[in-house]
Amino acid sequence: MASSQVPGELLCKIVDHSLGDTPTRTRSRTASASPLSCATELATVNEPFRAAVDSHKLRYFHTFYPNGEPLVLGALNEWVPRTHSTLLQHSDYWSHHLGPDWPACTPLEPQLSQFDEQRPHAAHSVKVDVRLPGFSRARNCTTWTVSNFGTWMQSGAMLCRISPPNPRLRVLHLRISAQAEMYIMVETILTGCTGLTDIVIEDDSHPELDGLPRPILDFSSFGKSGHEEDYAQLNRLVIRAPSLRINAVENDFLFKRLKQAETLCLAVHDFIVSSPTWMFVHSLLSQAPEVKHVEVSTSDTALHGAHREVFDSHPISLPHLLHLSLDIPQLDKRLLERLSAPILKYVQLRSCSALGAYGDLPDNHFPALFCATLWCPGGSSDRFKALGLRRRQYIHNLSREQRQAPDVNEPILAYIYRDDSPPLRPDLATVERPYKRLRVGNPYSALRQVSSPPTASS
Template sequence: MSFSRLPPEILQHIGSLAVGSAIADHASSGGNNSLMAAVNTQQALGLVNRKMQRIMDDHNSKVFHAFHPDFAPNLRAFITKWLPEPSSIDDAQRRYLKLHGGDNWTPLVGSNYQSIAIDNLNATSLQSVAIDSRVPGFSSSNNPHVFGLRFFNRWFASAALLARVAVPNLNLRSAHLRLPAQAEAFLFLEAIMAHNNKLRNLVVEADAAFHASKMPRPKIRLSKLSMDCCTYATMDTFVFRAPIAKVVADDSLQFFERLKTVRKFCIAAHTFSTSVPVWHWLLRLLHSLPNAEQVDFSLLDHVAEDFHPDAKFDVAHLPNLTDLTLSIHQVDARLLSKINAPKLRAIRIRTSTPIDSYGFCSPEHFPSLLYVTIQAPGTISGNCDTLGIQRHNYVHNISKHQPDLDYGEEMVAYIKPYVRRPRIATLKNAELVRKSTDVCNAFSPPPMKRTRLHE
């Protein structure tokens, strides 16, 4: 079949791949090169024939990517890194953001150039958006106030770009936003979430600041992400990474409603403000994520708080959860025992208090657990016992003198057996396993036995 006779769906897929590859290939070259490469590729494909020109025009009206977006971010607990502490004197937070942002994190795309490109399109027809509104030079400035006065035009260009995306759009499905570490920018983020009720994938990455203590801390209010008069589509991905930001979660009911079908969820911020203890809110969150596969909840400001002994919570059933990262002030068996995740493979816990202070989970509480990372005060054996891991399944990671030492540093353990099976097999599955074993035994030769040394 000739190229001109291919179905429009295939031609559109070819065009999308070509434009995406052009953006990715120029990701690390800096400046506006990635966006220019996308424009040049679209124009070149449009010269093939009229049919391809119409398809690329349709693609341009629905997609605007200033960089190569990632709407399926990796939240795997065994490869991610801890959210760096605010006391870090180096650029640890920038390296953390670059780890998740990829090669296209460092080069900034000009806000004015993006605004001009969006003005040439119909902003209300866009289905997928990836914009970079970060302000060049701000994250490395020694005095944010003086920088803001001197380079006011950069702030204005950043705000103008965000305002173009914050308009109500019934077609917007996916948005990957890179924001400056500025309080006003997060107001636009709230408007984007509230005005676009068909949004299903949201990835937000906020730039770090060199002197965060000299500027107002930006905040996102979860109660402002939805409006009472609107009906919202449930989301697939919600990722919010902002090491400098504060999350205000006093009223989160409508926010939880939008998360019913989320598969990947992440909040990585500096401070978390809520009217209840954080672990209460976290359990309510897990109850609203029945389809979650990867969850990351990391805070830098570990504010001390008390567990309410009279608080009653049902068990959060997460049948598809495979990766869990928790970095809060207190994590122990009272929280972990309320999480039912039979497929959980990797877990990362960072806390300021011993996790074995309030008993242990039942043995094999997480039956599929393979990878464990814990950074908490206490002994290695106490940390593993709290998770319900039996000693013979983790003792091979440490020497015989280490289990009962007050370690206090980060520990990594691989849990045996490395090939995990479900805790309870149904009768049908058990019968299939038995039959397959019988067939293998019937057609396989008898095993070759070696002569023992004493024979």
């Protein structure tokens, strides 16, 4: 069948699939064409294809192709770079998440021209890259900003174009550089676009901003008082920005939109909260019963929020949770014991305090656990004991010196095998060794002979 005979609705679906889908993640450097150039080539096929491409441009405004879907994993994941991390650690982190082409950015001028030409003010999906080339690897962010002020203006102009309210917008994927004024416009977009169900914000700026004002994203921008019912439930929320502060004091608007969320990632500088971060994580997870992938990480290791000895909490049922990654200043039994995750297989945990500081989890607290990466003060065996794992229930590649060291300041990865057997009873563990003459054949039958009571005939 010739393309001119294909129904228009089917042709639009073909074009949407060709231009709108996220490519598969790759580890090799790729010089892939931009969505704009791909659309231009596809429109030259014939008149029906040109009409389908024009329809696509009104509904999709994409200026870059991400290297696969955002990674939110609990195994073999890069740790969030600390505030004073090196540029090498910073580069490794973003090459892992954005692909080997990082730090390449999409030029700003073509994006501005494309928007002015298409005028997609009622688009269903917006993916724009407003990062500043070179800022993510600048030796001094303040000096770089002064000498590249015009580029900041172009980035702000792009955000201004997509900031008007658009109730039809469902997907928002922003790549942005750390600038306090830019995040004010991001908050405007989040508040005005009530139909958003998929939000991804990636800020690849170094956590140390060299004196620049640290940007803040307020969770109160996820809704508007008196209009809570107008906002759609979120399916995915990914904010990966190690230089960004999150103001989570007023979080009701966001929490009400997490009932159906399956992917939740907050990898930021720190949280502005009225309680310790681990308590905020507890409150966050309690509002996302359908979540499958979770990551909460902070690049700042300082303890925030008022300390409370009494924490009135309840167990959290997470029946679908598969991946869990937590990298926060304080993490221990007080939070982990309250998580009921029967199919959780992958965990990655880092804390500035020992995991067992408040005791150990019950044996096999996470019954389906397969892979665990732990990084905290203390010895290696103490970490896994705090996670509820018995000895010889997991395998690792540590040397004898590392296993016996009182403090191992590095991540330890272990694989766990299922152990459904009950713990050994103390009376069986201290049974006396049988005499040499009885230690023949099956040793267990000899044990039964020794432990059997005397008969009447004897």
